[in-house]
Amino acid sequence: MDSRSRFRQLLDEAPTDAEAIEFEEQWRTWGDLQSIDRTLDAWLTANGFPDGARVGIVLENRPEHVGVLVSLIARNRCIVTLSGLQPPRRLSHDIQRAELPVVVGTRVALAGEGVMEAVGDAAVLELSVDGVREVKGLGEVRPSDSSPGVIVEMLTSGTTGPPKRVLIRERQFDTAITSSVPAPPTDTLFRRGVTMVVTPLVHIGGFWGALGPLYAGRRVCLMRKFELEPWVRAVERHRPRATGLVPALLRTILTEKVPAEKLRSIEVVTTGTTACPPEMIDQFLEVYGIRVLPTYGATEFAGAVAYWTKTMHEKWWTSKAGSAGRAIPGVTLRVADDDGVDLGQGRSGRLEIRTAQSPVGPDEWLRTSDLAMIDADGFLWIQGRADDAIVRGGFKVHPDTVRKVLESHPAVGEAAVAPLPDDRLGQVPVAAVELTDDAVVDDPSELVKELLVRCREQLLPYEVPVHVSVLPELPRTPSSKVSRVELLESVARDMKRAIAV
Known part of the structure; x- marks a missing residue:
């Protein structure tokens, strides 16, 4: 059974009182997801949105957002992900770039500064636990705008710059979901667990984490x-016997x-x-x-x-x-x-x-x-x-090589290295470190000196960072990767302070 058919089966046949998603220690049922599906599909159908129609969703980790994803897959439409975790200004920019005919989001997400202005002629549907309601109708946008055969247009995590939009087609989606979770049972709709x-x-890990088990x-x-x-x-x-967690x-x-007995079910x-x-x-x-x-x-x-x-x-x-x-x-x-x-x-x-x-x-x-x-x-x-290689005056520096040397210091819990633009050399490596919880560092500048000595001892001269910052925490994307963009901003501020002193 392909993904679209499976989610359609669940929306059409699941008992309304069947538990689907626990959120804040309360269960939302398949009846709740079916309500989302009914109101969303009815509006899209009434307004002439065909198969493959692109629908933007400002994603948050809430059951009603999962309901929108399931509905759009089941009803042969195309999900366009928009991150509800980013500031309103960046969200508005993403909405403008996507050129969507309709945007779905919660009242809070849609109330962000500039968001409603960014949608232009697109319709806007406000999402709640009960379904969607129109808060702005279609302008001159053509509902025929569609991506046939595409299940989702998804943003990458944006660790190295502006996020890229990736098209995931039905073949890819079906292959990925069937290789990551068991096939749906044939004698019943549900499994235990x-x-x-x-x-x-909005990250591929969370996207699969929610949709795969439901499938x-x-x-x-x-x-x-x-x-x-x-x-x-x-x-x-x-x-649970199994779960997923990022390294951080x-x-x-x-x-x-955390006491071991509290996690004893996990294998x-x-x-x-x-x-x-x-x-x-x-x-x-x-x-x-x-x-x-x-x-x-x-x-x-x-x-x-x-x-x-x-x-x-x-x-x-x-x-x-x-x-x-x-x-x-x-x-x-x-x-x-x-x-x-x-x-x-x-x-x-x-x-x-x-x-x-x-x-x-x-x-x-x-x-x-x-x-x-x-x-x-x-x-x-x-x-x-x-593409992470930092080209410093014609010499290539691989950030991972520098990172490992910095992390070899006992006070460093995690390090990250990034390219800083340089007028003379093109790029130069800079770094930031996050300390271990038990590290005692009275003077961060002394630690930086130790780290640079270690780098000079273990790296080629052109691999040594021109600056190392000691940060309370490394900046991260919503998927817990280190954000290179924010890292460079933090290091640049630190360098300006050092020059001023």
């Missing part, structure tokens, strides 16, 4: 964001010393969005007896293309710690040179991927921006990003 979702729905017939516990105590209570309430949240659990945690330090994975296993399973993927591939399973982890982790795992079934990986020639096992180059989840189709190799190596056992090792 609850899946916990803390990642923002498979499971219930979802949806949280606005990760907050430690509510999350621990939910784990104790639902007793794993670190929070460890540093806050595995999947983690992605950014590399998870092997030392943290080892520590999590030692403290909680829980295996942390890294995944590797991208929005362009509609999710993960490489992963660790529990069985693989038990057999291989000791010798393969730091690897991104092996290709998931149906995915082929290779490493190629600049001319696209396969380099074979054990050699470093650009990672290329062939899969039905790819936007170019299942038979073509798609080159990524990642530098990688695939070993003799088929394990993928990500070695940085080709």
